[in-house]
Amino acid sequence: MTSDNQSSKVYIEILKQLREMISVDKLKSGDKIPSERELSERLNVGRSSVREALRALELLGLIETRRGEGTYIKDFHGNQLIKLLSTFILQEEKAKQDVIETKHFIEMDCLRLLLQKGNFNYEDFKSWVEKDKFSDDEFFYRMIEKADNHLLLRIWVILKDFNHSLFIEKSENKKKDYHNLIRAIEANDMEKTLTAYWKLRKCRFSNDRN
Amino acid sequence: MTSDNQSSKVYIEILKQLREMISVDKLKSGDKIPSERELSERLNVGRSSVREALRALELLGLIETRRGEGTYIKDFHGNQLIKLLSTFILQEEKAKQDVIETKHFIEMDCLRLLLQKGNFNYEDFKSWVEKDKFSDDEFFYRMIEKADNHLLLRIWVILKDFNHSLFIEKSENKKKDYHNLIRAIEANDMEKTLTAYWKLRKCRFSNDRN
DNA sequence: GACCACCCGTGGTCTGACCACTTTTTTAGT
DNA sequence: ACTAAAAAAGTGGTCAGACCACGGGTGGTC
Incomplete structure (x- = not known):
């Protein structure tokens, strides 16, 4: 040097x-x-x-x-960084809840993004849902991928992994609910989309929205 | 080991x-x-x-x-890396856009969270806005802090730093717009809140939206 | 008490030595 | 001549030991 x-x-x-x-x-x-x-x-x-x-x-x-x-x-794009920071920082209890909450927010953001961008072809997606067995994670991965924001995808993946390390649950939802979600998106109906989303997540905060 | x-x-x-x-x-x-x-x-x-x-x-x-x-x-909030990353990586235009987009989404999510949780006292906040000079970042930092999701706050900080390394601009918004935003939140009106938010953001990114 | 030289602990760097693994080349067998 | 096994070479992974440069503490000197 x-x-x-x-x-x-x-x-x-x-x-x-x-x-x-x-x-x-x-x-x-x-x-x-x-x-x-x-x-x-x-x-x-x-x-x-x-x-x-x-x-x-x-x-x-x-x-x-x-x-x-x-x-x-390696493929850059997003940043890894977040992962490290979070594994480093998130030791507190409240943090777990934050992870879940944040993951849900990200997912909803992606749904909004999808609606905003509109005009996608969901046929292959629908047939995939129909045909295969799949986990909730796989479904949303594909969904968020469509939203075409690599950073959001990165963050989501990290949160997903976190979730897995925090809890072991892996609830299986019904295909029907996923179908409803896709249809709502196709229809470009925000109201229906978010409702369908919460049906999937079926839980605690059914009140927010608007 | x-x-x-x-x-x-x-x-x-x-x-x-x-x-x-x-x-x-x-x-x-x-x-x-x-x-x-x-x-x-x-x-x-x-x-x-x-x-x-x-x-x-x-x-x-x-x-x-x-x-x-x-x-x-060291106190996190680090930049170091961000500087490196930005010069090292984010050459692609799309990535920059993703950062901005994601930051906006996070900010909106926090606003939703605030409305959802409701019943906060914004008096001190309002007087702070009135009295001091402040940057957009400071404003939203305090705002997001109130939302009480540490993870979202962390992510936001990172995105903010990224933003700074990408652009140097530091536009000053009018106090009035911030006041409107706070009032909308106080009123627990989602519609008004988001409108007020975009009023703030409109100036720079008027086109890429909608 | 104030000042200074010295020593020790610490990070900063280099070298050389193995190990484990993959790829390439050579060799041996048919 | 072809192929399969064996050897060699190249690469990352790790360790041990040796210096250097710098900061702070120690103890002596004034």
């Missing part, structure tokens, strides 16, 4: 170099980056410093490492 | 241990955590592995290390 010393830690410099490298070589998701040993040599730094940088990126979900193979750039 | 390995990398295990340690010892912002060498010994892992874990946490802004002194827990 070019004797830039002072203040900046080596692993930070490596991150910058890496960013530069990715930018210059136009590396994209799935592409391979140089091996730790090669980076260490090319940048004139110790391998351990390179690893510190890579491990940080890995934790951020920016790269993926496969033993024996190499290190690859 | 209890040779549980397989799949899980050591530095990930260290992170878990660290989280546990922080939880058990009730460590807070500013508290010091054991030295790298001590951790290495206590967990029966190499110091370099400990460092990989700590470096990742540092990049995330969760801890702060001072050479010659030690490592300290």
Whole structure:
């Protein structure tokens, strides 16, 4: 490293170099980056410093490492970060309830988004519901995917995982209820959609809405 | 480390241990955590592995290390990372839009939550709006705080920081609009509340909506 | 009591050594 | 010549030990 010393830690410099490298070589998701040993040599730094940088990126979900193979750039988009923060912070009791509440909000937001965007084809979706066995999570994953907001999807996935680690319940709803939800969305009827949603979640706060 | 390995990398295990340690010892912002060498010994892992874990946490802004002194827990709300992420990642236009969109959704969700919970005293809030100069962020921070969902608040803060790293603008809205929003909430009128909200947001993103 | 040199603990970095695993190359057998 | 087994090479994962640079405490000196 070019004797830039002072203040900046080596692993930070490596991150910058890496960013530069990715930018210059136009590396994209799935592409391979140089091996730790090669980076260490090319940048004139110790391998351990390179690893510190890579491990940080890995934790951020920016790269993926496969033993024996190499290190690859990962699909960025959302941020991993939230996951970490939440696992770190959410130890309190109230937190559990917040998770559930937030997950529901996100789900409703996505429904609103779907209605707002409108004009989707739900035929394949409907036939999927008809044909296969599926979990609530799978259903909403597909649904939220359609809303086309990758960040919301990320957050939702995290909340879902959290939910699983908090509770073990995995209630199976009836196909009919899911069908109703889809139909309500198709009809672009917000009122019906949210009602159908709460029918699925069938619970505590039936009053809110409007 | 209890040779549980397989799949899980050591530095990930260290992170878990660290989280546990922080939880058990009730460590807070500013508290010091054991030295790298001590951790290495206590967990029966190499110091370099400990460092990989700590470096990742540092990049995330969760801890702060001072050479010659030690490592300290930091008040989250970190940005560090966000700066990096933004320059590193979010080049795509769609992602930026997702951030904005998601932030708006979260804000609206909190408004709904406030209405749902109802019966708050907004007098002090109103007088605060009247008296001081404040930014949009400050306003919504206080607002979302009232909604009493810590997770939503956390997510919002992250999105806010992201926003700042993406754009530099810091438009000032009129006090009147904020007053209207508060009044609508007080009146427990969802319709008016959302309208008032969009009045606030309208200025910048007038087009992408509806 | 005030000041300063020294030592020790701490993070920062590098090197070299293994291990486990995957891919590639070489080798041996048919 | 072809194929399958074996060896080699390459890669990430981890550890141990060695320095360096810096901060704070210790104890001596004035």
